[in-house]
Amino acid sequence: MSARTSSSAAPVSAETLAHLRTVTGHDFGDLARLDRALTHSSARGGTGRDYERLEFLGDRVLGLCIAEMLFAEFGEADEGELSVRLNALVNADTLASVADELALTPLIRTGADMGNVGSARLKSVRADVVESLIATIYLDGGLDAARAFITRCWAQRARHVMAARRDAKTELQEWTHKAFAETPQYRVLERTGPDHAPSFAVEVRVATLPPEQATGPSKRQAEQLAATAMLVREGIWPAGDGATAS
Secondary structure (H helix, E strand, C coil), X not given: CCCCECCCXXXXXXXXXXXXXXHHCCCCCCHHHHHHHCECHHHCCCCCCCCHHHHHHHHHHHHHHHHHHHXXXXXXXXXXXXXXXXXXXXXXXXXXXXXXXXXXXXXXXXXXXXXXXXXXXXXXXXXXXXXXXXXXXXXXXXXXXXXXXXXXXXXXXXXXXXXXXXXXXHHHHHHHHHHHCCCCEEEEEEEECCCCCCEEEEEEECCCCCCEEEEECCHHHHHHHHHHHHHHHCCCCCCCCCCCCC
């Protein structure tokens, strides 16, 4: 079902209100504000009666509640892991997924030239509306009300989201600074192959630890692989995971 388009300030319908109460668990008080939360600027002709200010607030409320949730759920995680998990939970993909689960797309008011808000191209609009709804709930009922909605939609995600693999060289450097007060040293051992398909053999050394070597199609990738090998060997990373070689 495509999003409705309109340039008028039609009130929130009884059907829309009933749906939002069901999927959010919140009894909305200020219907004019709720209407703004569902309205893209293209439907208001630049009047400012759209969701942009609400989105700004909702983004901050969401970040606080997710950070609080992760802090409680992952008691052994360090700041780096918590940050990675948080970013995965508040990005546009996750927010658009929440919007889809709540069937918000047909409720979003846009200008006629916007196209299908349900498309991948406009996932940011769906993400923005989720943040705007969070702000509306927060302004209606305070942090407890916003937290209840966020817990309802994010608790399972928070428990199952995987911490994305950090950059191997960064991870190794942070660990060696803490463990040895030293910086890893990388050295190119050999460069082979033609210019269009080179191969680099790289060694990494840290303090008195045995060195690790790796080969890759660029110096950067070989360094990443060597750093990964050392992290796995020293038990910092579990075996079987690849390096970020970008």
